[in-house]
Amino acid sequence: MNQAMLDNSLWRNIYCVLAGDSAQCASRDYSAGLLPGGLEWLAFLLAAAAIIGLVINGILGGVIVLIWGERRLFGRFQSRTGPNRWGPWGTLTSVADAVKTMFKEDLVPADADRILFNLAPILIAAPALLVFSVIPFGVGTYVADLNIGLLFIMAVTSLTTLAVLTAAWSSGNRIAILSALRSVALLISYEIPMALAVVGVIMLAGSMSLGDIIAAQGVPFILVQPLGFFVFFIAAMAEMARAPFDLTEAESELAAGYLNDYASMKFGLFFLAEFMAELSTSAIVTTLFLSGWRGFDPIPSQFWFIAKLIAVLFVIIWFRMTLPRLRVDQVLKFAWKGLFELTMINIIVTAILIAIWPQPTTGQLWMMAAINWPVAIISIWGVSKLLGTPAYDKPQPTAEAPTYPVASESIPAGSVLGAEKGGD
Amino acid sequence: MMEVSTLTTIAFWAASAMTLGFAAIVVTQRDVFRAAIALAGSFLGVGILYFVLSAEFVGVVQILVYVGAISVLMAFAVMFIQDIASGSRPAQGRLVGVAAALLIFAALAFAVYNTTWTSMDELGTDQVAALTEGFYEVGEGDDIQISLTEPTDDDAVVVENGGVLVDSTGSVGVLLVREYMLAFEIIGLLLVASLIGGLLLMRDRKESEPEKGSASV
Amino acid sequence: MTIENVLLVSAALFAIGAYGVVSRRSLITVIMSLELMFNGVVIAAVAFSRFTPSAALLSGDPLTAEAIRSALTGHAFAIFVTAVAAGEAALAFALVFAMYRATESVEITDASEMKN
Structure with missing residues (x-):
């Protein structure tokens, strides 16, 4: 039995009640379990299923609150109220949305490949949920603490590209395929900066396990790794295909892109997967850069985690509402020429700092922060100079200023005004 | 060291069934895109198998590289080359294929069962x-x-x-940069060569035609 | 899960890949079956690393760090083969595109003649 599982008290309680395994459950007073002798594996699976069910339901509840919150915030950013019809302050709007989506007709196009068409929404929603299995929501509140947790998150988020291609191809619709190709180009371009931006965090914490990363944050890593945070935040927003990178679902331009042919609950699953991705990205940013559930003592750690999560979510929604959409070539240029160089600079500088101070204490972390912030500002300025602004953005003034006819003081002879003035 | 729990055995057989099932779909399916997706499923099964074999880092690398990148490459290729899924009829040599596969499997199984493996x-x-x-x-x-x-x-x-068999990441990293440093660097070179070769092969040929004409004059 | 079972799974995957390489007509599916064979081989390497002690571990009486790490040779092999297979798949598909441009088809039976 994994020691980490036993640390998870809820899991341990369920497992010990079911199995009554005296070797691992000695601290508790379980003399005999509910299941007969050789079925420890069944107890393991049932305990794991209970925890997973709890976490998934919690996440779906969180997504419902997020959808409502996001629409209210949109309203506030646009000087209007946002949904306020269903329930107090419109809190039941998401429920109404879900009911509406479920009752729509479930169309499958004639040219579609039925198995893949039905499979694609599942393939998109599954990685979005899998990420939550490694994130600690509080002290001892996690599903699993893998010792390669961060790399697992990167690997799982890279599964969405295949799901997008399946969705587009199985619609049997050329426009959908073109839209999906643009979307996949976006997704694979931003996977690399996203994975490389956290290398600095891994070097500082000495481990890829999320629990160890939180334990190593005497100083929150947003202060120690500003470049890493900057690159990761932007790359994660691009991975979610969220504004300003939402060229795939540009609602005013394409109808819905590769999601065109999906109706009813399949579209609902795509929609849900996008919000789960938003929630999971915020959770990852909180864990990696804002020191997760760490906070001051009398208030429970879960509260700190949720408070930081809401702060990150607010920033993401804020970005969506204020920044204009980028074009696809701008997006790709930014990924390959801008973010990639910033991650390389970040890795080199962090590696040098770790070589000087291996296993840094809190004071050394503050010194690293003091070194990293000027480096970050200078490199972001330098890269923005490198990317440059296109020459056609602003109309260039010609060499001499054009002369416009200036109204003269004297009134021309035949004009009405002159006649009137003359008459008066 | 050698004893495994029942849960591990169940997981092993489930992962193997997934891998081999999807692999069978890859080699028999007529629709090439479905074969590409089944290939991704097979790679995922192999990744799970690595987790069962206590090789977590290799498993995550498998999912990241194979499922996340190579499967996408295959799906792209299918989309570009076959606009309509025309399918792939098995060639005349189906019997030869079955015979070859069975012979290879028999030979390997014979080798596996007739060797005394040093055990942990x-x-x-x-x-x-x-x-x-x-x-x-x-x-x-x-x-x-x-x-x-x-x-x-x-x-x-x-x-x-x-x-090392429980938390292999750090040790694999040390291995890569100490004992296998040469192979590590050569693989970097190999990937650059493959990048350049791919770009060269995909170069647009239309621009080179007028130059040939002007050179001949 | 003994070593024989794992090696049988690896052999089965290799054999299925071999069937695919020999009997499939489209070049893309041939490359897919080739990738299956790669995976079969790598499963065997990782299984050896898990179940079989390396020579350095068996022989050395003073236990050194290199001897302990040599238990992970199979893992390093797996990573190298994965990287090589990725590069090779990219180049193979570039070749497939080149063939498609030249002959408008990707069936291997259509590429059986030398250039005219």
Whole structure:
């Protein structure tokens, strides 16, 4: 039995009640379990299923609150109220949305490949949920603490590209395929900066396990790794295909892109997967850069985690509402020429700092922060100079200023005004 | 070391069934895109198999590279080349294929069952403890000693390693940059060569035609 | 899960890949079956690393860090083969595109003649 599982008290309680395994459950007073002798594996699976069910339901509840919150915030950013019809302050709007989506007709196009068409929404929603299995929501509140947790998150988020291609191809619709190709180009371009931006965090914490990363944050890593945070935040927003990178679902331009042919609950699953991705990205940013559930003592750690999560979510929604959409070539240029160089600079500088101070204490972390912030500002300025602004953005003034006819003081002879003035 | 729990055995057989099932779909399916998706499923099954075999880092690399990148490459290729899924009829050599596959499998199975494999039970308890629970490297430079228990000497430089078969990431990293440094660098070179070769092959040929005409004049 | 079972799974995957390489007509599916064979081989390497002690571990009486790490040779092999297979798949598909441009088809039976 994994020691980490036993640390998870809820899991341990369920497992010990079911199995009554005296070797691992000695601290508790379980003399005999509910299941007969050789079925420890069944107890393991049932305990794991209970925890997973709890976490998934919690996440779906969180997504419902997020959808409502996001629409209210949109309203506030646009000087209007946002949904306020269903329930107090419109809190039941998401429920109404879900009911509406479920009752729509479930169309499958004639040219579609039925198995893949039905499979694609599942393939998109599954990685979005899998990420939550490694994130600690509080002290001892996690599903699993893998010792390669961060790399697992990167690997799982890279599964969405295949799901997008399946969705587009199985619609049997050329426009959908073109839209999906643009979307996949976006997704694979931003996977690399996203994975490389956290290398600095891994070097500082000495481990890829999320629990160890939180334990190593005497100083929150947003202060120690500003470049890493900057690159990761932007790359994660691009991975979610969220504004300003939402060229795939540009609602005013394409109808819905590769999601065109999906109706009813399949579209609902795509929609849900996008919000789960938003929630999971915020959770990852909180864990990696804002020191997760760490906070001051009398208030429970879960509260700190949720408070930081809401702060990150607010920033993401804020970005969506204020920044204009980028074009696809701008997006790709930014990924390959801008973010990639910033991650390389970040890795080199962090590696040098770790070589000087291996296993840094809190004071050394503050010194690293003091070194990293000027480096970050200078490199972001330098890269923005490198990317440059296109020459056609602003109309260039010609060499001499054009002369416009200036109204003269004297009134021309035949004009009405002159006649009137003359008459008066 | 060699004994595995029932859960591991169940997981192993489930992962193997997934891998081999999807692989069978890949080689028999007529629709090429479905074969590409089944290939991704097979790679995922292999990744799960690596997790079962206590090779977590290799499993995650498998999912990241194979499922996340190579499967996408295959799906792209299918989309570009076959606009309509025209399918792939098996060639005349289907019987030859079956015969070849069965012979290969029979030969390998024969080799597997007729070899006496050295088992981990032949290792001393020290080695087994070092493999499963971890070891400490004490001292620096040329004078590195291995200790299985936490050293109490405060002056020593201690590097703690996890059990290599339990937490393999750090040790694989050390292996890659110490013993296998040459292979590591050559693979970097190989990937650059493959990048350049791919770009060269995909170059647009239309621009080179007028130059040939002008050169001949 | 003994070593024989794992090696049988690896052999089965290799054999299925071999069937695919020999009997499939489209070049893309031939490359897919080739990738299956790669995976079969790598499963065997990782299984050896898990179940079989390496020579350095068996022989050395003073236990060195290199000997302990040599248990992970199979893992390093797996990573190298994965990287090589990725590069090779990219180049193979570039070749497939080149063939498609030249002959408008990707069936291997259509590429059986030398250039005219």
